[in-house]
Amino acid sequence: MQFQFFNTVIACILASLQLSHNQQSRCTTYTMHKKFIGSLHDDRAKPLWEIEKESVGLAMHVCFAYCERDQRCVGIEICTIRPDLARCRGCCEWYVVDKDGGLPRTAIGGCKYFELSKNSVESRGTRLSTNSNLSAVASSTYIEHGILEVEYPASNVLDGIYGNDCKRVNVYSSVIEKNPWLEVAWSGTITIWRIIIYNRYECCGSRLVNLNVTYKNNGVTGICGFYPGLLSRDGDILLFYCPPEAHATSVKLQIHSKPGQINELNLCEVEIYKKS
Ligand SMILES: *[C@@H]1O[C@H](CO)[C@@H](O)[C@H](O)[C@H]1NC(C)=O
Ligand SMILES: *[C@@H]1O[C@H](CO)[C@@H](O)[C@H](O)[C@H]1NC(C)=O
Numbered sequence: 236m237q238f239q240f241f242n243t244v245i246a247c248i249l250a251s252l253q254l255s256h257n258q259q260s261r262c263t264t265y266t267m268h269k270k271f272i273g274s275l276h277d278d279r280a281k282p283l284w285e286i287e288k289e290s291v292g293l294a295m296h297v298c299f300a301y302c303e304r305d306q307r308c309v310g311i312e313i314c315t316i317r318p319d320l321a322r323c324r325g326c327c328e329w330y331v332v333d334k335d336g337g338l339p340r341t342a343i344g345g346c347k348y349f350e351l352s353k354n355s356v357e358s359r360g361t362r363l364s365t366n367s368n369l370s371a372v373a374s375s376t377y378i379e380h381g382i383l384e385v386e387y388p389a390s391n392v393l394d395g396i397y398g399n400d401c402k403r404v405n406v407y408s409s410v411i412e413k414n415p416w417l418e419v420a421w422s423g424t425i426t427i428w429r430i431i432i433y434n435r436y437e438c439c440g441s442r443l444v445n446l447n448v449t450y451k452n453n454g455v456t457g458i459c460g461f462y463p464g465l466l467s468r469d470g471d472i473l474l475f476y477c478p479p480e481a482h483a484t485s486v487k488l489q490i491h492s493k494p495g496q497i498n499e500l501n502l503c504e505v506e507i508y509k510k511s
Contacts, residue, residue, distance in 0.1 A: 307476035334470030360428030
């Protein structure tokens with residue numbers, strides 16, 4: 236009896252996975268597509284939550300419902316731990332997309348990653364445009380004294396230039412110091428949905444470590460996420476999904492230097508999205 240019930244749950248979920256997002260699913264309003272076989276890597280993704288159940292079908296069923304209720308959830312990783320134990324994790328507090336567009340993964344055969352369709356994710360928010368009076372300030376600005384003097388100002392993170400187009404002159408750079416930071420502000424209070432950070436492209440991607448992403452509203456600080464960055468690479472795109480209570484007037488990105496160490500904060504671009 237119990238066995239039959241689980242079979243139905245699996246069949247029902249699998250049936251809904253086959254449907255395109257335009258079609259109505261019979262079992263859930265939520266449709267996910269298999270993206271890859273493998274696991275979210277600890278240093279490239281921070282899951283939102285984790286649930287263990289006695290079968291894959293049950294884990295999927297519970298996680299789908301969780302994901303549907305969580306504005307930050309963009310996908311689900313499902314793993315078979317043992318024949319009688321399955322785990323699912325919601326993605327993500329933050330995750331990193333490689334410059335080739337790939338999601339973080341490692342080849343662990345017992346796991347599969349399902350993602351929500353792009354349209355249903357994108358409909359959750361909109362990017363703040365330049366007429367929101369976006370501005371950026373930083374703890375310091377690196378100035379290169381060569382034949383020409385070249386400055387790498389904070390405003391470079393709002394110039395719309397990122398990816399392959401982001402040359403050395405388009406980068407923001409702090410001096411080498413303890414706990415360098417950059418803050419982006421705008422006019423009015425918004426509910427932040429997500430923050431996208433474009434790492435430097437032509438060099439030095441590994442400098443992006445121990446990054447604390449926080450927001451501020453009337454002097455009160457909240458946390459969107461902390462990125463350790465042990466595998467940071469040139470051209471990485473970091474997506475931070477903020478908690479629902481993230482009402483804010485500014486966002487701060489700060490490297491927390493290890494005791495006795497100093498760091499250089501380098502960024503191509505920062506995009507702020509508000510909830511729709
Ligand atoms: C941006 O700043 C200008 C000048 O201070 C102001 O008139 C305008 O209302 C601001 N825009 C928004 C969206 O608040
Ligand atoms: C991030 O910043 C917040 C606010 O300043 C602080 O409470 C938190 O401990 C920081 N996180 C880390 C990992 O340093």
